Amino acid sequence: MGKRTLYGTVIVTYRCNAKCNMCDCWKDPSRPEDEIQMDVIKKLPEMAFTNITGGEPFIRKDLPEIVEELYKKSDRIVISTNGYFTDRIIELCKKFPKLGIRISIEGLEDTNNAIRGLPDGWNRGYQTLKTLVEMGHPDVGFGMTVQDMNCEDLVPLYKLSDEMGMEFATATLHNSFYFRKTDNKIDDKYHVAENFEALINELLRSSSPKKWFRAYFNHGLINYIYGNPRLLPCDMSRDAFFIDPFCDVIPCNGMAQKAVMGNLKEAPDWDTLWNSEQAKAVRAQTRNCPRNCWMIGSVSPAMHKYIWVPGWWVFKHKFLKGGKYSLKENSFIPLPEEKKE
Numbered sequence: 103m104g105k106r107t108l109y110g111t112v113i114v115t116y117r118c119n120a121k122c123n124m125c126d127c128w129k130d131p132s133r134p135e136d137e138i139q140m141d142v143i144k145k146l147p148e149m150a151f152t153n154i155t156g157g158e159p160f161i162r163k164d165l166p167e168i169v170e171e172l173y174k175k176s177d178r179i180v181i182s183t184n185g186y187f188t189d190r191i192i193e194l195c196k197k198f199p200k201l202g203i204r205i206s207i208e209g210l211e212d213t214n215n216a217i218r219g220l221p222d223g224w225n226r227g228y229q230t231l232k233t234l235v236e237m238g239h240p241d242v243g244f245g246m247t248v249q250d251m252n253c254e255d256l257v258p259l260y261k262l263s264d265e266m267g268m269e270f271a272t273a274t275l276h277n278s279f280y281f282r283k284t285d286n287k288i289d290d291k292y293h294v295a296e297n298f299e300a301l302i303n304e305l306l307r308s309s310s311p312k313k314w315f316r317a318y319f320n321h322g323l324i325n326y327i328y329g330n331p332r333l334l335p336c337d338m339s340r341d342a343f344f345i346d347p348f349c350d351v352i353p354c355n356g357m358a359q360k361a362v363m364g365n366l367k368e369a370p371d372w373d374t375l376w377n378s379e380q381a382k383a384v385r386a387q388t389r390n391c392p393r394n395c396w397m398i399g400s401v402s403p404a405m406h407k408y409i410w411v412p413g414w415w416v417f418k419h420k421f422l423k424g425g426k427y428s429l430k431e432n433s434f435i436p437l438p439e440e441k442k443e
């Protein structure tokens with residue numbers, strides 16, 4: 103068996119029990135009978151990394167079977183969840199002790215519940231996290247999508263995750279077919295950027311190289327918020343792919359309309375789909391994609407592939423600048439009027 107290199111994301115459902123303000127997928131759920139089944143999961147290729155996401159993946163009762171099948175072909179699996187279905191999550195982690203779990207928490211309690219529209223959502227998510235930590239589950243983390251409403255909770259939430267010994271993953275607002283959104287936007291960019299700046303400094307101060315690279319990712323989020331070109335090329339559809347609940351293989355979740363490389367239910371096997379003319383045409387389209395999105399699914403493979411770019415940024419900020427990062431060093435960030443004197 104050759105070295106596994108592909109990054110895959112399996113969107114197992116568009117059903118969701120939450121009603122987040124930045125994602126309308128709950129308004130347009132998939133029907134269970136249309137969702138990807140085991141016969142198609144079996145056709146997926148060997149992967150270095152697989153992310154299972156939704157919608158809310160734990161809505162699917164057959165998730166344990168899906169995970170079991172994916173472990174046959176993937177070195178590492180991480181599930182993104184809103185953390186609501188505590189019992190199902192705990193049970194699955196007992197069965198698969200190496201499974202990664204990323205719980206999205208959108209701020210401290212009131213903010214999270216306001217953004218997520220899920221009564222008691224924060225308590226449920228937090229309870230799930232706490233239980234996993236108490237169990238000694240090794241691969242647990244928070245994820246947060248930063249927007250105007252929750253940016254001030256960014257550093258406090260990072261500190262909470264740090265105290266609990268967890269990974270802290272960030273994202274910001276994107277518009278795409280996947281989120282069914284075209285009007286997500288940050289109003290006070292500078293204020294949001296200042297909170298990212300504080301987080302970046304926290305991360306750079308730590309002694310963990312992994313966190314220094316996360317600092318770079320967060321710098322990329324500021325860059326994205328200001329509408330600049332991506333800091334790294336996007337190789338989605340070459341090194342990485344998504345498959346949606348309808349078995350369409352797509353490059354990513356960032357496009358305005360989905361570009362379909364092929365349907366894995368219809369294709370005889372993975373290689374036929376991946377090497378098809380249709381897949382090649384989509385690859386040509388993504389090569390010049392103007393959307394510049396900055397989401398971990400497309401950035402993580404790029405950070406590994408072009409490691410010298412984040413590596414130099416980390417070296418500069420951690421060692422040459424003494425662990426300090428400032429918005430002012432970025433000429434693309436205009437100082438708001440009230441900050442000028």
Ligand code: SF4
Nearest residue numbers: 118120122125157184
């Ligand atoms: S962001 Fe996640 S939790 Fe929120 S509605 Fe969308 S799929 Fe559900």
Ligand code: SF4
Nearest residue numbers: 336354356357391395
């Ligand atoms: S920049 Fe990359 S991840 Fe974003 S929409 Fe384009 S191809 Fe997809």
